[in-house]
Amino acid sequence: MSVCSTQRGTAGLHRPWSLIHWLLLLCTALVLTSPGSGFNLDTTDTLTKRGEGGSFFGFSVALHQQVTPEPHSWILVGAPQARGHKAQQNSRPGALYRCPISAKAHDCERVDIDGDVETDRESKDNQWLGVTVKSQGIGGKVVTCAHLYELRQRVREPSETRDPIGRCYVLSDDLTERDDLDGGEWKFCEGRPQTHEQFGFCQQGLAASFTPDNNFILFGAPGTYNWKGLLFMASPVEDALVYKTLEPSHRPSIFEDVAQNSYLGFSVDSAKGLLSRAELTFVAGAPRANHTGAVVLLRKDNVYRLVPKLILWGEELASSFGYSVATADLNQDGWTDLIVGAPNFFDRKAEIGGAVYVYLNPSGHWEEARPIRLNGTHDSMFGLTVNSVGDLDQDGYGDIAVGAPFDGDGKVFIFRGSEYGIDTKPSQVLDGADAGVKQFGYSISGGLDIDGNSYPDMAVGSLNDQVVLTGETQCRRDKEDGSHMFYYLIH
Ligand SMILES: *[C@@H]1O[C@H](CO)[C@@H](O)[C@H](O)[C@H]1NC(C)=O
Numbered sequence: 072m073s074v075c076s077t078q079r080g081t082a083g084l085h086r087p088w089s090l091i092h093w094l095l096l097l098c099t100a101l102v103l104t105s106p107g108s109g110f111n112l113d114t115t116d117t118l119t120k121r122g123e124g125g126s127f128f129g130f131s132v133a134l135h136q137q138v139t140p141e142p143h144s145w146i147l148v149g150a151p152q153a154r155g156h157k158a159q160q161n162s163r164p165g166a167l168y169r170c171p172i173s174a175k176a177h178d179c180e181r182v183d184i185d186g187d188v189e190t191d192r193e194s195k196d197n198q199w200l201g202v203t204v205k206s207q208g209i210g211g212k213v214v215t216c217a218h219l220y221e222l223r224q225r226v227r228e229p230s231e232t233r234d235p236i237g238r239c240y241v242l243s244d245d246l247t248e249r250d251d252l253d254g255g256e257w258k259f260c261e262g263r264p265q266t267h268e269q270f271g272f273c274q275q276g277l278a279a280s281f282t283p284d285n286n287f288i289l290f291g292a293p294g295t296y297n298w299k300g301l302l303f304m305a306s307p308v309e310d311a312l313v314y315k316t317l318e319p320s321h322r323p324s325i326f327e328d329v330a331q332n333s334y335l336g337f338s339v340d341s342a343k344g345l346l347s348r349a350e351l352t353f354v355a356g357a358p359r360a361n362h363t364g365a366v367v368l369l370r371k372d373n374v375y376r377l378v379p380k381l382i383l384w385g386e387e388l389a390s391s392f393g394y395s396v397a398t399a400d401l402n403q404d405g406w407t408d409l410i411v412g413a414p415n416f417f418d419r420k421a422e423i424g425g426a427v428y429v430y431l432n433p434s435g436h437w438e439e440a441r442p443i444r445l446n447g448t449h450d451s452m453f454g455l456t457v458n459s460v461g462d463l464d465q466d467g468y469g470d471i472a473v474g475a476p477f478d479g480d481g482k483v484f485i486f487r488g489s490e491y492g493i494d495t496k497p498s499q500v501l502d503g504a505d506a507g508v509k510q511f512g513y514s515i516s517g518g519l520d521i522d523g524n525s526y527p528d529m530a531v532g533s534l535n536d537q538v539v540l541t542g543e544t545q546c547r548r549d550k551e552d553g554s555h556m557f558y559y560l561i562h
């Protein structure tokens with residue numbers, strides 16, 4: 072499938088889809104019986120939300136809860152191809168939307184950030200604002216990025232250069248720039264050597280993640296150093312030094328380092344209990360490393376470096392192992408387990424397309440780790456997104472959701488953690504066909520209870536390719552189809 076490029080960067084992101092749909096799955100039942108069985112998300116009670124046609128509304132989603140000045144629950148939605156407003160009316164800078172938990176279809180509002188542009192030094196057209204959005208949760212910060220934000224030099228001269236360094240915005244819980252470090256100055260590749268061998272093509276923010284201790288934000292910049300990739304990490308509240316991964320070295324290092332074209336930082340996450348029980352470990356996908364893809368586990372040291380400690384390699388050429396990563400303690404043994412998506416995994420004979428590797432943590436002894444492979448159907452892109460969604464069925468074990476947006480009309484598979492690790496039979500499959508949308512399961516956000524009933528809620532984004540992007544007229548005509556939002560209840 073040609074549209075399923077392994078590159079989410081530059082070209083790979085520009086997919087010929089004019090409409091993006093997203094769905095909200097909420098768990099709102101009050102009565103639960105016989106724990107461990109019969110818990111399902113109800114797919115009958117649905118809501119619809121609509122975004123601007125052609126805006127890729129739903130490319131990213133995040134559940135978020137504001138506390139001040141008054142409590143408010145939001146689903147944050149990235150629309151990286153949204154048209155600009157104000158000074159940017161004739162371009163597509165992308166946008167972040169906030170949608171209240173309501174039954175109304177048209178009540179998502181654009182979050183008021185990134186309104187100006189200085190065309191003599193930067194370009195925001197096609198910068199993909201909203202490519203990622205993450206929330207710290209209740210009363211926490213929000214981060215959203217534009218990985219193709221460009222710095223321009225010698226503008227309108229023959230020697231003009233444009234460097235897609237990328238940038239991110241950090242916002243306070245009410246989605247305003249309230250604290251000192253809030254705002255769009257999160258541009259780590261500005262003011263550094265700009266060629267593509269250096270920091271010119273950083274594409275910072277293609278992935279971003281808050282650490283679970285809430286002390287840091289981790290940013291992937293997979294275009295740095297000729298697509299070797301780099302991670303940056305900094306505090307959202309304290310103007311401290313920036314941590315980053317090691318510079319390329321010609322000297323052989325103790326740890327097998329990823330090479331050029333690895334795309335390290337394409338996906339990022341972090342957790343305690345991975346390499347040791349107490350210490351925070353950083354996880355970064357490098358889906359093109361050595362052609363199979365790899366996932367690197369790193370630690371921070373005391374001189375502001377993120378140092379690789381372990382590399383897990385993919386097993387098949389071009390499988391894009393590391394396209395997505397997630398962490399969860401699936402078997403509740405106190406050691407965090409690792410989930411890795413390889414959406415381009417391919418086995419024609421077995422009709423497998425897309426795979427997810429579940430590594431149960433062997434108490435920190437990773438040399439003993441033997442992953443369990445969950446298989447998608449042919450050409451399904453199973454594993455394009457993998458997410459820890461909390462304990463959906465409240466049996467004490469962490470659960471995961473896997474998106475397969477090209478499995479029919481797109482599906483989301485729920486897999487339950489268990490005493491033995493993971494139940495390899497999905498406990499539930501949510502189907503885009505039931506919702507009447509295509510490419511269901513493109514983005515997922517879970518693990519937060521935003522309606523306050525003590526069950527974790529989950530939001531799912533979808534794309535829709537029923538209408539191929541052939542021109543603006545068609546986009547406008549189909550605008551009314553908009554995007555859908557569905558409630559799912561636990562029985
Ligand atoms: C890279 O892949 C080749 C085979 O394609 C293999 O021989 C080599 O050991 C791999 N390198 C690493 C560091 O795993």
Ligand SMILES: *[C@@H]1O[C@H](CO)[C@@H](O)[C@H](O)[C@H]1NC(C)=O
Pocket residue numbers: 418421423444445446495
């Ligand atoms: C996935 O497929 C492989 C064979 O290609 C098989 O060994 C493995 O057990 C399958 N995984 C599951 C969970 O069935």
Ligand SMILES: [Ca+2]
Pocket residue numbers: 399400401402403404405406407408431432
């Ligand atoms: Ca575990």
Ligand SMILES: [Ca+2]
Pocket residue numbers: 461462463464465466467468469470487488
């Ligand atoms: Ca569970």
